Amino acid sequence: MNQIAAADQEVIGTLNKGLGALEKPGTAEEIAQLGWNLLNEDLSLPAAVLYRDRLQHNLNWMQRFIDAYGVKLAPHGKTTMAPRLFKMQLDGGAWGITLATPHQAAVAHAHGVHRVLMANQLVGRQNMRLIANLLEDRDFVFYCLVDSAENVDQLGAFFHERGLRLKVLLELGVMGGRCGVRDDGQMQRVLQALNRWKSAVDLCGVELYEGVLKDEENIRAFLRRACEVTNWLIAEDLIERKPALISGAGSAWYDVVAEEFHSAGFGSKVEIVLRPGCYLTHDVGNYEMQQKRILKSNSVARQMRSGLIPALHIWTYVQSVPEPELAVVEMGRRDAAFDSGLPAPTLHFRPGDEIPRATPTHWEVTKLMDQHGYLKIAPGDNVRVGDLVGFNISHPCLTFDKWRVIPIVDEKYNVVDLVKTYF
Amino acid sequence: MNQIAAADQEVIGTLNKGLGALEKPGTAEEIAQLGWNLLNEDLSLPAAVLYRDRLQHNLNWMQRFIDAYGVKLAPHGKTTMAPRLFKMQLDGGAWGITLATPHQAAVAHAHGVHRVLMANQLVGRQNMRLIANLLEDRDFVFYCLVDSAENVDQLGAFFHERGLRLKVLLELGVMGGRCGVRDDGQMQRVLQALNRWKSAVDLCGVELYEGVLKDEENIRAFLRRACEVTNWLIAEDLIERKPALISGAGSAWYDVVAEEFHSAGFGSKVEIVLRPGCYLTHDVGNYEMQQKRILKSNSVARQMRSGLIPALHIWTYVQSVPEPELAVVEMGRRDAAFDSGLPAPTLHFRPGDEIPRATPTHWEVTKLMDQHGYLKIAPGDNVRVGDLVGFNISHPCLTFDKWRVIPIVDEKYNVVDLVKTYF
Numbered sequence: 032m033n034q035i036a037a038a039d040q041e042v043i044g045t046l047n048k049g050l051g052a053l054e055k056p057g058t059a060e061e062i063a064q065l066g067w068n069l070l071n072e073d074l075s076l077p078a079a080v081l082y083r084d085r086l087q088h089n090l091n092w093m094q095r096f097i098d099a100y101g102v103k104l105a106p107h108g109k110t111t112m113a114p115r116l117f118k119m120q121l122d123g124g125a126w127g128i129t130l131a132t133p134h135q136a137a138v139a140h141a142h143g144v145h146r147v148l149m150a151n152q153l154v155g156r157q158n159m160r161l162i163a164n165l166l167e168d169r170d171f172v173f174y175c176l177v178d179s180a181e182n183v184d185q186l187g188a189f190f191h192e193r194g195l196r197l198k199v200l201l202e203l204g205v206m207g208g209r210c211g212v213r214d215d216g217q218m219q220r221v222l223q224a225l226n227r228w229k230s231a232v233d234l235c236g237v238e239l240y241e242g243v244l245k246d247e248e249n250i251r252a253f254l255r256r257a258c259e260v261t262n263w264l265i266a267e268d269l270i271e272r273k274p275a276l277i278s279g280a281g282s283a284w285y286d287v288v289a290e291e292f293h294s295a296g297f298g299s300k301v302e303i304v305l306r307p308g309c310y311l312t313h314d315v316g317n318y319e320m321q322q323k324r325i326l327k328s329n330s331v332a333r334q335m336r337s338g339l340i341p342a343l344h345i346w347t348y349v350q351s352v353p354e355p356e357l358a359v360v361e362m363g364r365r366d367a368a369f370d371s372g373l374p375a376p377t378l379h380f381r382p383g384d385e386i387p388r389a390t391p392t393h394w395e396v397t398k399l400m401d402q403h404g405y406l407k408i409a410p411g412d413n414v415r416v417g418d419l420v421g422f423n424i425s426h427p428c429l430t431f432d433k434w435r436v437i438p439i440v441d442e443k444y445n446v447v448d449l450v451k452t453y454f
Numbered sequence: 455m456n457q458i459a460a461a462d463q464e465v466i467g468t469l470n471k472g473l474g475a476l477e478k479p480g481t482a483e484e485i486a487q488l489g490w491n492l493l494n495e496d497l498s499l500p501a502a503v504l505y506r507d508r509l510q511h512n513l514n515w516m517q518r519f520i521d522a523y524g525v526k527l528a529p530h531g532k533t534t535m536a537p538r539l540f541k542m543q544l545d546g547g548a549w550g551i552t553l554a555t556p557h558q559a560a561v562a563h564a565h566g567v568h569r570v571l572m573a574n575q576l577v578g579r580q581n582m583r584l585i586a587n588l589l590e591d592r593d594f595v596f597y598c599l600v601d602s603a604e605n606v607d608q609l610g611a612f613f614h615e616r617g618l619r620l621k622v623l624l625e626l627g628v629m630g631g632r633c634g635v636r637d638d639g640q641m642q643r644v645l646q647a648l649n650r651w652k653s654a655v656d657l658c659g660v661e662l663y664e665g666v667l668k669d670e671e672n673i674r675a676f677l678r679r680a681c682e683v684t685n686w687l688i689a690e691d692l693i694e695r696k697p698a699l700i701s702g703a704g705s706a707w708y709d710v711v712a713e714e715f716h717s718a719g720f721g722s723k724v725e726i727v728l729r730p731g732c733y734l735t736h737d738v739g740n741y742e743m744q745q746k747r748i749l750k751s752n753s754v755a756r757q758m759r760s761g762l763i764p765a766l767h768i769w770t771y772v773q774s775v776p777e778p779e780l781a782v783v784e785m786g787r788r789d790a791a792f793d794s795g796l797p798a799p800t801l802h803f804r805p806g807d808e809i810p811r812a813t814p815t816h817w818e819v820t821k822l823m824d825q826h827g828y829l830k831i832a833p834g835d836n837v838r839v840g841d842l843v844g845f846n847i848s849h850p851c852l853t854f855d856k857w858r859v860i861p862i863v864d865e866k867y868n869v870v871d872l873v874k875t876y877f
Contacts (some may be wrong), residue, residue, distance in 0.1 A: 046557075046560060046561050046564060046876055047557075048555070048557040048558075048877070049557075051580055052580065052583055052587060072579035072580050074580055075556060075557055075578070075580040075581050075584055076578055076581070109824065131824070131825040132784070132825065133498060134469075134470075134472075134498055135471075138469050141468075141469060151773070151784075152773040152784075154771040154772075154773045154784065154839060154840055155495055155498070155499055155771045156495035156805070157474055157495050157497055157499070158498050158771075160475055161475055161498055178774050179774060179775070179776075179839050181838060181839040181840065182773075185839070185840055204776055206777065208776075209782055209823070209826055209828075210773065210776060210782050210826075211774075211776060212776070213776055213777065217776070348577040348578045348581075349577075350574070350577045350605075350633065351575060351601050351602060351632075351633040351634075353602075353631075353633060353634060353635070353636055354629065354630075354636065359632055359633050361555070361577065364793060364852060365851075365852075365877065369793070400632070401532065401554070401851050401852065402554040402555065402574070403633075405632075416575075416577060416602050416604040416608070417577055417578065417604065417608055419578075428788075428824050429787060429824065432788055432856070433855070433877070435858075435877070453469055454471070454788065454856070454858070
C-alpha cells in the first residue's frame with residue numbers, strides 16, 4: 032500500500048546537529064544499532080528527541096477519533112516534513128497526507144506517498160512544472176486549491192499544454208481571513224473559469240481553513256456555509272468527483288469540523304477529509320489549551336478517556352550559572368519554536384543519576400537568543416554546569432523545521448530510530 | 455591556504471526547496487550550468503536569493519574597515535552556516551571563523567576551515583568528544599570560552615584523559631547579561647581551576663559579547679573592563695598565548711569595539727579579533743539602523759563613503775488577492791525571519807516584463823503564518839495572482855537557517871552559484 036522504501040534507504044550524513052559523532056554516513060537502521068542513549072550523553076546536545084510510545088499513543092488517539100466520526104484523515108505533513116512519520120500515519124490508517132507547497136508534495140511523492148492534498152494554491156511556472164512531473168506517475172493522486180479565475184486560467188493553460196488533468200478544490204474564505212473566495216461573485220468567476228478549462232482542470236470539491244477564525248460560533252457558521260456550497264455544487268452537477276470532497280480542520284478545531292461536517296448528513300455523496308497535523312507530537316502551548324477544550328466539550332473525545340500527550344522534547348545542557356537566578360542553556364531560536372510561547376522546562380538530569388527528575392515548577396525560560404536560552408531559577412537551586420534539561424515546546428511546526436534529523440527514543444532514552452526532515 | 459575542496463564537491467539533492475526541478479543530484483557548479491534565471495521563473499518559489507555583487511561589496515567593505523583598525527576579523531559563521539561563504543570570507547582576508555556550537559565547528563572543519571573561535575562554552579561529553587576529534591588534526595586551531603570553575607574542571611578532566619590541550623578564552627559578562635564572569639570572585643575561581651588543569655587547558659585571552667547591552671556608554675565601560683582584565687592577566691603571566699587574544703563584537707557594535715580595543719594601545723602584546731557575522735548580507739532591520747549610526751559616528755566608516763547593502767532577498771508569488779487591500783503571498787515563518795521585524799517588499803515583477811520595478815511604498819507585510827504572508831496593498835493597485843515579489847529581510851541569522859540551498863544570482867538574476875547551509 033504505502034511502501035516508503037526510499038525512506039528506509041536514506042543516508043544520514045555526519046554533519047547533522049543533535050546526533051552523536053558518526054564516523055561515516057549511515058541509514059537510520061544502522062545508526063539505531065550504535066546503542067546511543069540520551070542519558071549516557073551519547074548525543075551532542077542540544078537535540079530534539081521524539082518519544083516512540085507517545086507518538087504511537089497520539090497516532091492511535093487521532094485515528095480512533097477520526098474513525099468514530101466516519102471521516103478521513105489527511106494529516107498535515109508540513110508540521111513534521113518527516114517521511115518516516117508520514118509512513119507511520121499512513122500505516123495507521125490515514126487516507127493521505129496534506130501538504131502546503133509543491134516542494135513538500137515532491138518530497139512526499141519521492142517517499143512513496145500516493146495521495147496528497149495540497150491545501151494551498153498552485154502558482155508559478157516552475158511550481159506547476161514540479162506538480163506536472165509528479166502527475167506523470169499515474170498512481171499519484173493530487174488535489175490543490177483554487178480561489179481566483181486568474182489562477183484557474185493559468186493552471187488550465189499550463190496543464191492543458193502538458194496534456195494532464197489537475198484536480199482542484201474550491202477554497203472558501205472569510206473577510207479578514209487568508210485565501211479563499213469571500214462571496215458568491217468571486218465564486219461564480221472561479222466557476223466560469225473552471226468551465227473554460229474543462230479540458231484540464233477538474234473541480235473535486237470544497238475546502239476551507241477554519242483556523243483563521245478565533246471564535247467557535249463564527250467557525251461553525253463558516254463550516255455550515257461550506258456544507259451548503261458543497262450541496263449546491265453537487266445539485267448543479269459542477270463537481271467531477273463522485274463522491275465530492277469536503278475538507279477542513281487545522282490542529283485546533285478538528286473536533287468542531289468533525290461535528291459540523293458529520294451532522295450535515297451528506298451520506299455517500301461526500302467524502303469528508305480532516306487535516307490536523309500537530310496532534311502527532313502535541314505541545315504544551317496553544318494545542319494543549321485546545322485539547323482541554325476538546326476533552327471537555329466533545330462527546331467522542333470524552334469517551335476516549337485520554338488525550339494527546341507531548342511527544343517532542345528539546346534536550347540541552349546548562350552551560351553557565353552566572354547569577355543566583357539565571358542558568359544559561361544551550362538552546363536558542365535555532366532550536367525551538369518561540370512564536371507562540373517559549374519552551375517549558377520539564378525534566379532535569381545530572382550525568383550519573385539514574386533517571387531524570389521533574390524540574391522545579393518555578394523554573395522558566397524567560398528569553399531565547401539565536402543559540403542561547405535564559406532559564407530563570409531560584410537562589411540555591413541544585414543546578415550545575417553540565418546538567419541536562421529537557422524542555423517541552425509550544426508549536427511543533429516551527430520546532431520541527433529547526434532539525435534535519437531527529438532521534439526517536441524508547442522509555443529508557445535509547446535511540447531506537449531516527450527521522451530525517453525535508454524543509 | 456583555505457582550500458575548501460570538500461565544499462566544491464558537495465552534492466545538492468533533488469528535494470531542496472527554492473530550486474528548479476532537478477532530474478538528478480548535482481554540484482553547485484553543475485547546477486549553475488543549467489541556465490536558471492529567477493525572472494524566467496526557473497526557480498520554484500519561495501526562494502532565498504543572494505546577490506553576488508552585493509555580497510562582494512559587503513565582504514570588501516568589512517575587510518577594509520577591519521584593516522583600517524589593524525585588527526583581525528573572525529566573522530560569525532553561525533549567521534550563514536554556509537561553508538562556501540566561509541571560504542569567500544577567508545579568501546577575502548578573514549583570520550578565522552567564529553562559531554557557536556561544536557556541531558558548527560565540526561561543519562567548518564569538514565570544509566577546510568583551519569581556525570575556529572567558538573564564542574561559547576564547551577559542555578557535555580559528546581560535545582567535548584566532537585571537538586577532541588577535530589583537535590586530532592594538528593593543523594586545526596580552536597578556541598572556546600570558559601566562565602566557571604565547574605566547566606574548567608570538566609574540560610580539564612576530559613582533555614587530560616584524551617592527551618589533548620584545549621585553548622580557552624576567559625569570558626567576561628555583565629549583570630543581567632548572558633554568560634561570562636560577573637565579578638573578580640568568579641574570575642578568581644576560574645583562574646584557580648585553570649591553574650589545576652595546566653596539563654590540559656591553556657588560557658589564551660579574554661572574550662566578551664557586548665551585544666547583551668543596549669547602551670553605548672555601558673558598552674564602552676564593559677570594553678574598557680575587558681582591556682584592563684587583559685592587561686592584568688598579561689602582567690600576571692597567566693596567559694599562555696603570546697600575543698594574548700582579546701575578542702568582542704557582534705554585528706551591531708563592531709565599530710565601538712574596534713575603537714575601544716584599538717585605543718587601548720596594546721601594541722604587539724595583544725591580538726584583537728572582531729566577530730561580526732551579519733555584515734555579509736546585511737538587512738533592512740536592526741542592522742540597517744546600526745549601520746546608519748556607524749556611518750554617522752565612526753570616522754573610518756565615514757571615510758569609506760559607502761555602507762553595507764542588503765544582499766539577501768526572499769522572492770515569492772502572489773497567490774491570492776481576495777480583498778481589495780490584501781494580497782496573500784507564498785512566504786511564511788518557514789521562509790523568513792520574523793523576530794525583529796517582518797520582511798519588507800522591495801521589488802515587483804510580472805512574468806513577461808523586462809525588469810522588476812520598485813514596489814509601492816505603501817505595500818507592507820502585516821502578518822506571517824507558517825507558510826503564508828499577508829501583504830497589505832491599496833484598492834486598485836496593479837497586482838495579480840502569479841506576480842513575483844522580492845522582499846528584503848530583517849535578521850539574516852534566522853532567515854538563513856530556513857534554507858538548505860541558496861542560489862547566488864548576478865545582476866541579471868541568472869543563477870551563477872549555489873551555497874549549501876548546515877544548520
